[in-house]
Amino acid sequence: MNDIVWLTMRRMRTPLILMIIVYSLSVFGMVLIPGQDAAGREVDVGFLDAAYFIAILATTIGLGEMPVAFTHAQRLYAYLILFPNVVAWLYAIGTIISLIVDPQFRAVLARSRFSRRVQRLNRGYYVVCGFGNTGRMIVKGLLRRGISAAVLEREPDTVHSMALDEDFAHLPALAGDVTDRRLLDMAGLDPDLRHCLGVIAITNEDHANLTIAITAKLLRPKLPVLARAETQRVADNMASFGTDLTVDPYSIFAERFLLALNSPVKYLVQDWLISVPGTRLRTELDPPDGRWIVCGVGRFGSRMVRQLERAGMPFTVIDVHPDRVAQQKGSVLGRGTEATTLREAGVESAVGIIAGTGDDIDNLSIVMTARELNPALFVVTRQERPLNDQLFDSSGADLVARRSLIVARRILAIATTPLLPVFLDHLLSQDERFARTVRHRLEAVLEGLSPGLWTIDLAGEWANSIRAATHEDAPVRLRHLTENARLPGAEDLPCVCLLLERGSLRTFLPGHEEKVLEGDRLLFAGRDTARVEMLFALREPTVLVSAATGRPQPRGALMRHFARKRAS
Amino acid sequence: MHFEKVIFGFFIVLALTLNFGFFLGDMDNPEHHHAMELGAALAVSLIATIIKFGDRSQLGAILLATSLVADLQLLVAAFLWAWAVHVAGTGLTSETLASIVSLSGGALLANLVSVTLLVAETITIRR
Numbered sequence: 001m002n003d004i005v006w007l008t009m010r011r012m013r014t015p016l017i018l019m020i021i022v023y024s025l026s027v028f029g030m031v032l033i034p035g036q037d038a039a040g041r042e043v044d045v046g047f048l049d050a051a052y053f054i055a056i057l058a059t060t061i062g063l064g065e066m067p068v069a070f071t072h073a074q075r076l077y078a079y080l081i082l083f084p085n086v087v088a089w090l091y092a093i094g095t096i097i098s099l100i101v102d103p104q105f106r107a108v109l110a111r112s113r114f115s116r117r118v119q120r121l122n123r124g125y126y127v128v129c130g131f132g133n134t135g136r137m138i139v140k141g142l143l144r145r146g147i148s149a150a151v152l153e154r155e156p157d158t159v160h161s162m163a164l165d166e167d168f169a170h171l172p173a174l175a176g177d178v179t180d181r182r183l184l185d186m187a188g189l190d191p192d193l194r195h196c197l198g199v200i201a202i203t204n205e206d207h208a209n210l211t212i213a214i215t216a217k218l219l220r221p222k223l224p225v226l227a228r229a230e231t232q233r234v235a236d237n238m239a240s241f242g243t244d245l246t247v248d249p250y251s252i253f254a255e256r257f258l259l260a261l262n263s264p265v266k267y268l269v270q271d272w273l274i275s276v277p278g279t280r281l282r283t284e285l286d287p288p289d290g291r292w293i294v295c296g297v298g299r300f301g302s303r304m305v306r307q308l309e310r311a312g313m314p315f316t317v318i319d320v321h322p323d324r325v326a327q328q329k330g331s332v333l334g335r336g337t338e339a340t341t342l343r344e345a346g347v348e349s350a351v352g353i354i355a356g357t358g359d360d361i362d363n364l365s366i367v368m369t370a371r372e373l374n375p376a377l378f379v380v381t382r383q384e385r386p387l388n389d390q391l392f393d394s395s396g397a398d399l400v401a402r403r404s405l406i407v408a409r410r411i412l413a414i415a416t417t418p419l420l421p422v423f424l425d426h427l428l429s430q431d432e433r434f435a436r437t438v439r440h441r442l443e444a445v446l447e448g449l450s451p452g453l454w455t456i457d458l459a460g461e462w463a464n465s466i467r468a469a470t471h472e473d474a475p476v477r478l479r480h481l482t483e484n485a486r487l488p489g490a491e492d493l494p495c496v497c498l499l500l501e502r503g504s505l506r507t508f509l510p511g512h513e514e515k516v517l518e519g520d521r522l523l524f525a526g527r528d529t530a531r532v533e534m535l536f537a538l539r540e541p542t543v544l545v546s547a548a549t550g551r552p553q554p555r556g557a558l559m560r561h562f563a564r565k566r567a568s
Numbered sequence: 569m570h571f572e573k574v575i576f577g578f579f580i581v582l583a584l585t586l587n588f589g590f591f592l593g594d595m596d597n598p599e600h601h602h603a604m605e606l607g608a609a610l611a612v613s614l615i616a617t618i619i620k621f622g623d624r625s626q627l628g629a630i631l632l633a634t635s636l637v638a639d640l641q642l643l644v645a646a647f648l649w650a651w652a653v654h655v656a657g658t659g660l661t662s663e664t665l666a667s668i669v670s671l672s673g674g675a676l677l678a679n680l681v682s683v684t685l686l687v688a689e690t691i692t693i694r695r
């Protein structure tokens with residue numbers, strides 16, 4: 001705000017001084033020259049009339065001569081002062097207009113508006129640096145969970161287009177250098193911005209993400225930083241100074257591919273829990289054992305090859321770079337889009353193919369040619385451009401590596417449900433029986449759509465009911481939360497409690513009779529209706545207490561008093 | 569010598585001297601106070617204000633504030649004059665003139681502070 005006033009004052013100084021000098025001199029002159037009325041008597045022009053006349057003259061409105069028709073001397077004078085006055089006036093107006101369209105001034109204006117909007121945010125928000133496809137997905141996901149976002153983006157066009165989107169129009173957003181410390185400060189690194197929950201760095205450039213991460217960690221070390229890093233070097237670098245999460249999309253995909261090879265059930269359960277809520281559930285996935293063909297061993301392919309090696313699967317590489325082909329015995333030189341190369345690599349006897357070149361159309365071509373030669377192939381493909389979503393959907397590939405989706409899912413999972421990583425780690429470390437149990441429990445409530453996840457933190461006002469029930473000596477059990485409180489028939493809400501955390505104690509898939517205490521944190525997966533009902537029951541003062549004690553609770557203080565009397 | 573400093577000092581001191589010139593004389597004697605002088609004082613005071621724009625230092629802020637005070641007082645005085653003569657139709661009575669002059673006296677004080685600050689600043693820079 002201060003900057004704007006200062007800049008305006010600076011620029012307006014000369015035109016304003018010029019205008020006042022010309023104007024006041026003209027007024028003095030006008031007062032000095034006597035007028036004449038119709039009868040020929042001398043009339044003095046007062047200050048008020050003179051000032052009024054000159055103002056009307058200078059602004060080119062020109063209402064005529066006043067208070068009486070001018071003498072020749074007056075007309076000559078008006079004629080002389082007309083031009084300097086108009087010029088001074090136009091100069092001032094011109095300066096103001098040029099100031100408004102000045103890019104520097106507009107940048108200052110946009111910056112102060114952004115800062116004001118950030119300060120006005122009254123709920124938790126993340127600073128999102130980079131608003132490409134990934135950023136869009138992440139912000140949308142955050143908003144769905146009731147978390148706001150402050151967006152910094154390099155491209156002014158992208159920021160302008162946000163204003164047209166009703167989802168994002170109300171968010172603070174600023175175009176500029178996302179690595180600029182001052183912008184980051186304004187967006188959330190300033191310790192006064194208490195609602196800031198963390199920084200998400202997902203620009204296209206690893207170096208920019210690195211800069212943002214290091215800036216955030218230096219200026220506000222306690223703030224979580226989630227960053228995208230596409231090379232191992234940058235990921236290691238970020239981890240070295242305590243970045244809370246580095247996301248390397250292709251490594252994540254490759255690791256999950258290994259999981260799918262080793263244990264399809266675990267893969268499926270993991271997939272359900274991290275996919276965007278409300279999308280159709282994947283129910284079957286069974287990557288076969290046998291020889292694989294990998295087309296293109298660049299950033300994506302090399303990671304997939306490493307996981308195939310870990311899984312002990314044989315594979316054949318097809319690549320256009322002779323040096324990459326030379327590294328692996330039995331590899332084939334070529335693009336993989338032609339039938340001959342694929343045949344040479346033995347596509348008929350392979351069980352699966354990974355189309356991992358950097359070009360979407362090449363990948364699609366590989367998939368289609370390979371399917372023609374061997375319809376039973378399990379197909380994994382890499383997709384670079386989000387615009388091609390539909391093409392890849394209809395290509396019939398079993399697994400598609402979508403970079404932005406992978407990043408968005410991983411970051412959203414961590415940012416919105418902090419307990420989820422704990423659960424997923426547990427899922428991976430357990431045997432398949434646990435995964436199968438989770439799968440059955442989830443399938444029973446989900447009706448084919450992927451679940452929403454929510455964490456319930458029984459602290460502060462959210463624990464009011466728990467405290468009241470403890471006061472009545474009736475412990476609240478988990479089933480009181482998962483039953484529909486509004487129907488006395490005790491219909492189960494469509495949700496599963498995945499994890500109960502009490503201090504350092506963690507109970508995975510807790511039973512219905514598990515006691516729930518103040519300070520517990522619970523992770524649920526289920527349909528949205530369940531979440532709404534559950535939050536309602538927690539907010540209402542008597543619902544849980546009634547359920548726990550088994551008799552309806554009086555709501556008012558007076559009735560409570562009587563009830564207590566009767567009980568004693 | 570810096571030309572910009574000359575202009576700066578010139579207008580600030582001129583605002584004070586013109587203001588003083590108008591203020592001088594019997595409080596309620598119209599012959600001692602000319603409208604032209606009030607107009608000149610007001611115009612120069614406005615220019616002085618604008619010259620002070622854009623100085624972000626602490627002293628600059630106070631200089632600007634004193635000028636704004638002077639402007640306000642002189643503007644009210646000029647309005648009072650125009651009102652008495654043209655709108656109320658009573659002409660310039662001695663009571664009205666007295667309040668106009670006392671208003672300009674207030675402006676004079678503000679201008680005095682302004683000049684004092686200017687001089688003080690100059691002296692500290694010399695040292």
